[in-house]
Amino acid sequence: MPSPTPATTGSSRGAGGEKYCIIYGVEQRWEGAATLLTEEAFVTFDLNSPATYLQWGVIVISLPNLAVIVAMIIVFVLAVLLPLPGRTTKEETDREPDS
């Protein structure tokens, strides 16, 4: 097996073009579906490395968690603003509670 280059981002490529990743501190040849991705995407979406953390004073959050929160806000705003195609089937607006 060719000696892989030192990994700094959790993944690397060996002399023969093989990809390596670090799982629980053990560097091993990558044989998963991620080999179909480009090298850049492989590094970006490598979930086996520690996350990058952002800090503003006492606020500390990992980049993946921040990305999820931003995605939630975007989806929420779109769900509120985007019109739903099609027509309504009932014009009722005065339904009262049963109790």
Added chain:
Amino acid sequence: MNLTAKVRERILEAWPPKQLLPDEQPAYVHSYVYFLGILTVGSFAMLVISGVVLAAFGPQWWHVSAAGHFVNSIHFWSVQLFFFVMVLHLWAQFFMGAWRDGRQLTWVSGCVAFVVSIGTAFTGYLSQQNFDSQWIAVQGKDAMNAVGIGAFFNLLNFGQMYGFHIVILPAIVGALIALHLLQVRLRGVVKPYPLPSPASGQSVPEDRS
């Protein structure tokens, strides 16, 4: 009238079929925001189905086989989607004031289902049977001891956590979701807040038909 007939009459009186399975909805329900609740129910169904398969084959299968990895991933990403859309549903119903007009039980059952779901997900992370679950259990046991429940809820006891995760807590979440849906059907969806009239300053109902 015998007991069976009385029970049937009471059920039909309390839960009329037309309200349980309505074929029409108010005009204001015609929005993507109202997809968030049913998406939560759909992801919960995916969780149950994939969880049953995982429980049937066991930890060795989900760790070493390709099919096991696939179903394990389905279960994992279903819970990500479940919490993603459930929190968005919570935001939407909060801003709509979904507890108004006699819908307190609808709101409370949803909130309690959310809290119990957090516990269910937590015991799921403890049931992975990998280094992550061991780390989480060792770190989390002190919190359980600090609040005095460590003797009854032992994070280091895989059998207990697994039992909580696949039987007790999902049953509670499922029952709460059923109660929540029943309340939504019986009480209907809350009307939007009235919009303020720019001319008079008084609140008038919005015409969204």
